[in-house]
Amino acid sequence: AQRVTQPEKLLSVFKGAPVELKCNYSYSGSPELFWYVQYSRQRLQLLLRHISRESIKGFTADLNKGETSFHLKKPFAQEEDSAMYYCALSGRLGNQFYFGTGTSLTVIP
Amino acid sequence: EAEVAQSPRYKITEKSQAVAFWCDPISGHATLYWYRQILGQGPELLVQFQDESVVDDSQLPKDRFSAERLKGVDSTLKIQPAELGDSAMYLCASSFAGQPNYEQYFGPGTRLTVT
Numbered sequence: 140a141q142r143v144t145q146p147e148k149l150l151s152v153f154k155g156a157p158v159e160l161k162c163n164y165s166y167s168g169s170p171e172l173f174w175y176v177q178y179s180r181q182r183l184q185l186l187l188r189h190i191s192r193e194s195i196k197g198f199t200a201d202l203n204k205g206e207t208s209f210h211l212k213k214p215f216a217q218e219e220d221s222a223m224y225y226c227a228l229s230g231r232l233g234n235q236f237y238f239g240t241g242t243s244l245t246v247i248p
Numbered sequence: 249e250a251e252v253a254q255s256p257r258y259k260i261t262e263k264s265q266a267v268a269f270w271c272d273p274i275s276g277h278a279t280l281y282w283y284r285q286i287l288g289q290g291p292e293l294l295v296q297f298q299d300e301s302v303v304d305d306s307q308l309p310k311d312r313f314s315a316e317r318l319k320g321v322d323s324t325l326k327i328q329p330a331e332l333g334d335s336a337m338y339l340c341a342s343s344f345a346g347q348p349n350y351e352q353y354f355g356p357g358t359r360l361t362v363t
Binding site for chain 2: 143145148171173182183184185188190191225227229231232233234235236237238239240241
């Protein structure tokens with residue numbers, strides 16, 4: 140079965156500290172991986188996607204096919220990073236879209 | 249800036265009643281998605297449309313749920329009859345096309361409470 144696992148439901152870090160949100164996946168094939176974010180009182184939105192190999196708001200994510208992971212990292216957390224983060228995957232054709240259960244990140248001032 | 253619209257924003261219904269949700273995607277977006285998000289969980293894809301055709305409805309409980317996008321623009325998701333376990337946030341999203349390099353844009357959601 141296709142699955143996205145985010146082991147941490149809650150994560151708290153101090154401002155300026157590094158942050159890593161973990162994501163592991165299982166998929167029979169080569170999936171596309173994404174991170175979505177939902178700030179308080181805002182809509183769910185795309186943060187970054189593996190296919191673009193981009194860095195958004197200081198966040199990066201590396202796809203490790205050997206460990207089937209796509210962890211989200213930022214070297215110095217900011218208060219405005221506090222939000223709900225969802226890891227997601229899709230098939231190569233963009234179908235079969237699966238989300239993880241999410242990690243709520245709180246950055247402590 | 250164009251946004252995905254959904255209505256109603258909140259809906260309270262009694263079990264065994266019928267309920268319908270409406271979604272208007274961003275103009276020009278061919279792909280439309282309906283998700284269900286139960287409290288404490290991530291969104292679960294119910295159905296994906298490419299224009300007016302269903303691409304994926306493998307997770308749609310077809311005995312009680314139905315979805316349509318008759319003219320390939322706006323879409324309706326219906327539940328009949330509603331059950332207590334259907335209480336959730338129902339999210340609609342759209343993208344220019346279905347390929348992974350096209351971003352999904354989400355609506356504000358409809359929060360359904362079944363009593």
